[in-house]
Amino acid sequence: MPDPKGPENTGTAENPAITETTGTSEKPENPEAAGNTGNAGTPGATEAPKDAEPGKPEARQDAVTPAGGQTSENGEPSATTEPAKNAETTEGPRPAGNAEPTQSPEVAESPQPAKSRPQASAGAEEAATVSGRPGRVSLRGRLAHWRSWRGRHPRAALALRWTATTLSALLVLGALLLPNQLQLLRTDQFLRLPGEAIIAAALLLALPRKPRVAVAAVGGTVLGALTVLNLLDMGYAEYLGRSFNPILDWGLLDDAQSYVADSMGEAVAVGAGVGVVLLVVGLFASMALAVVRLSTLLADHRQTATRATLAAGTVWMTCSALGLQYAGEPVAQDRAATALTDKAREVRKTLRDEAAFEKETRVDAFGNTPPAQLLTGLRGKDVIFTFIESYGRVALTDPEIAPGVDRALDTGQQALTKAGYHAKSGWLTSSTFGGGSWLGHSTTMSGLWIDNQQRYRTVMNSDHLSLTKAFGKTGAWDTVGIMPGVQKAWPEQRYYGLDKVYNAFQMGYRGPAFSWSTMPDQYALESFQRLEHGRDRAKPLMAEIILTSSHQPWAPVPEMVDWKDVGDGSVFDSIEKKGQKASDIISDSGKSRVAYGKSVEYSVTALTQWLERYGTDDTVLVFLGDHQPITRVSGNTSVRDVPVSIVAKDPKVLDKIVGWKWTDGLKPAPDAPVWKMNSFRDRFLTAYGSTPHPTK
Structure with missing residues (x-):
């Protein structure tokens, strides 16, 4: 039997046994199994198009065929069509042995034509239904559509993948090297080697898939939280001359919104508040997704990633041991770890200070x-x-x-x-x-x-x-x-x-x-x-x-x-x-x-x-x-x-x-x-x- 994906096969998905070789149709050995591919009312008959040339395959008609049926010579749906039980379609014909009966003689003799409806393209009809209900797209359908798009546009898909990976790397490195003072927000501050990235890469390479994804997501969320704290430190240093206190200062955010409302108007304050919330949520989500993506890239290229991680670790330790600096600061950085340590120390100090200061107020x-x-x-x-x-x-x-x-x-x-x-x-x-x-x-x-x-x-x-x-x-x-x-x-x-x-x-x-x-x-x-x-x-x-x-x-x-x-x-x-x-x-x-x-x-x-x-x-x-x-x-x-x-x-x-x-x-x-x-x-x-x- 010919390859069902080959150009010589012009039968419908419902009748894979019918093939075109020289412009005329062969009669299948089992007409009952093959079904009807001709005009309505002529069971089992096949007629080549009048303008078909010998040696050329007949033009495909299944692109406009309703699911589960055939079309007549003039493009109208055949009266013998029975609604398909499965809404999925395929690009090529199914093997004849798996063909389902397409009609009964009673249906074939019916003079009433069935209503036609456009046939979905490959992969699209799968995405058209969820639990048999049209109009809702399933996750499986979306994935199928995405794979189909990648197959049709490989260069664009490759460029998109590299862009997403590059942006993820820049986002993560930027968060690891982000200072917490506005005057330090300069390009040279980001030309450092973060030790946290090297340690994280080594850990992710050692983990199986599911733990790796979980650890990457949690790590990205922590990195997002650290970024928010650094941004708050910048704002508090600008307006209050000190860093943000994660224990005491949350209540002041409401005062900040009131200040904006009094200074710039209620609409600006509401818009700024909504914008900040969206920014924070987006930052947490994008940071988690970025780390997960990079962890997947490491796992997909495990040998190369392992060698690169070892090399980067060696460079970091060498720079740290030699005290190499650029623009007045060490090349080997652990800014994120230091920031988290400082915040933890500030929290402990705040908790101790509350008890000590309460005693101080009693002395007058x-x-x-x-x-x-x-x-x-x-x-x-x-x-x-x-x-x-x-x-x-x-x-x-x-x-x-x-x-x-x-x-x-x-x-x-x-x-x-x-x-x-x-x-x-x-x-x-x-x-x-x-x-x-x-x-x-x-x-x-x-x-x-x-x-x-x-x-x-x-x-x-x-x-x-x-x-x-x-x-x-x-x-x-x-x-x-x-x-x-x-x-x-x-x-x-x-x-x-x-x-x-x-x-x-x-x-x-x-x-x-x-x-x-x-x-x-x-x-x-x-x-x-x-x-x-x-x-x-x-x-x-x-x-x-x-x-x-x-x-x-x-x-x-x-x-x-x-x-x-x-x-x-x-x-x-x-x-x-x-x-x-x-x-x-x-x-x-x-x-x-x-x-x-x-x-x-x-x-x-x-x-x-x-x-x-x-x-x-x-x-x-x-x-x-x-x-x-x-x-x-x-x-x-x-x-x-x-x-x-x-x-x-x-x-x-x-x-x-x-x-x-x-x-x-x-x-x-x-x-x-x-x-x-x-x-x-x-x-x-x-x-x-x-x-x-x-x-x-």
């Missing part, structure tokens, strides 16, 4: 001081603690930023001196950098070093005496908070001992928000004057005020208006509309620096003008920054210093801090004393008449 030098022995040197004074957002040393020392801030301070100093005020200034080293303002606020007020969220929560739930609570404890002051940045419940009010707190919605503001800042500083200060400071009161006032106009992204920046025109804040509408948009400067370091300088100028001007306008003989103003601005403005620096000033009319107030050796005026000298921020509380309490009575 002034915890048992009687009310009558607290702050005796300030009795009868209105004491106002004011934090200026992001007011850091860079504002007074950077050659591009400092000139404008210096002018604002000099102008304010001259006006205050004319009004009878004097000032002294120094430096405090903040517990935070770039953001996390509440950490700086709580460090200043508690006298404890609070540099992470867990410490903050611990202190807020403790009875450790805050500086503001000390004023309330005496019973000699009313205590108030002006918090334009607070837009939700603020249970910290209890710890700070504030009788009343005004949040963003309680000051009557009807003007526009200025990016993250809910209102201009001038309005917040005018509201404080209207609601509290300007009222007749039986007791003096202690207030904590947070000024937010110099909060990043520093666009648009408010402008000063006449104090009489502040009103409900509507006057700021036109100023906000003509100002820069956050999106215009948020990714540009140069523009951010200029805008930052202008925002600090505005905040300092608003505060000094308020004091000049509304201050009294008994007003004592303490103002300071909470942290340095982000790296985009401050640069890659370890300096975390912020200016701090005390201003008063009564000379006795400043005489009490002469021993501090602070600089006269609103601007501290570069070499003025620098204290850690957590030391301010005890120094302030001691200077102004508080007697220590430690807790046990």
Whole structure:
């Protein structure tokens, strides 16, 4: 019998016994088994096409034949066709011995033609059904389609395989060599030999197939997680000057989204959130698939891969032993392993720190001081603690930023001196950098070093005496908070001992928000004057005020208006509309620096003008920054210093801090004393008449 795949065979899949040799059909030896290949109504007959030439095979008709039937000479379906029991088709005819009966005589004599339907091509009909239901593609069908495509396009398939393999290798090597600092994201950092890749290759080569795939998938997932941690480290170093803490910092991601919403709009925040989730999921999946693909490649070329792994290991050990370097760093790297080790060490340190810090909060030098022995040197004074957002040393020392801030301070100093005020200034080293303002606020007020969220929560739930609570404890002051940045419940009010707190919605503001800042500083200060400071009161006032106009992204920046025109804040509408948009400067370091300088100028001007306008003989103003601005403005620096000033009319107030050796005026000298921020509380309490009575 001829080869069923040969060109000489022109029978249908239902009638493989009929062959064409010279343009005429042979009569099969077993007509009943062979079935009907002729016109309807002529069982067993075969007729060659009229235009067939001798010696040439008859044109194939099965490409348009319904499954399980034949076609007539004019292409119409034969009336003798019986629906096929199996929807699969084959490219060539099946052997005659396996042929199924195609019809019964009764069906053959039926004059009614069957409805025709197009016949699926090879491999496609297999993919057309799942469990006998059309329209759903099975995995087997997809694989068949893919194999069919590879067979038809071998060069394209080969190019696709090599592209996928190359991308997998680049993805894995990039993840192994990815630094966790943005300034190190350079090409030379990726021209290294990662030792982890060599060890992983040796392990995968030694494993059987199923364990190998499982280990590769898990390893890829771990590598994806490490990549996410490295990216988070970059972001946290840029905005907070430190690495991401995998125990404490997950809660700050929600604050980050709120910051984006306030700065760029809700739609941008939602889009960014969705994009980040998709990126992380895609990164995990692609990394796992990449490692699995590379492990399969190693197994398929085991001998070559083994030799290459041994050679690479030898090179790595040689480079490590000789200390070979490129661009200042070792050629033989184990960056991924080191990063994982560092994160594990940070987790252990965090867990130990929680227990140790809780004990530290129980020790307080002034915890048992009687009310009558607290702050005796300030009795009868209105004491106002004011934090200026992001007011850091860079504002007074950077050659591009400092000139404008210096002018604002000099102008304010001259006006205050004319009004009878004097000032002294120094430096405090903040517990935070770039953001996390509440950490700086709580460090200043508690006298404890609070540099992470867990410490903050611990202190807020403790009875450790805050500086503001000390004023309330005496019973000699009313205590108030002006918090334009607070837009939700603020249970910290209890710890700070504030009788009343005004949040963003309680000051009557009807003007526009200025990016993250809910209102201009001038309005917040005018509201404080209207609601509290300007009222007749039986007791003096202690207030904590947070000024937010110099909060990043520093666009648009408010402008000063006449104090009489502040009103409900509507006057700021036109100023906000003509100002820069956050999106215009948020990714540009140069523009951010200029805008930052202008925002600090505005905040300092608003505060000094308020004091000049509304201050009294008994007003004592303490103002300071909470942290340095982000790296985009401050640069890659370890300096975390912020200016701090005390201003008063009564000379006795400043005489009490002469021993501090602070600089006269609103601007501290570069070499003025620098204290850690957590030391301010005890120094302030001691200077102004508080007697220590430690807790046990």
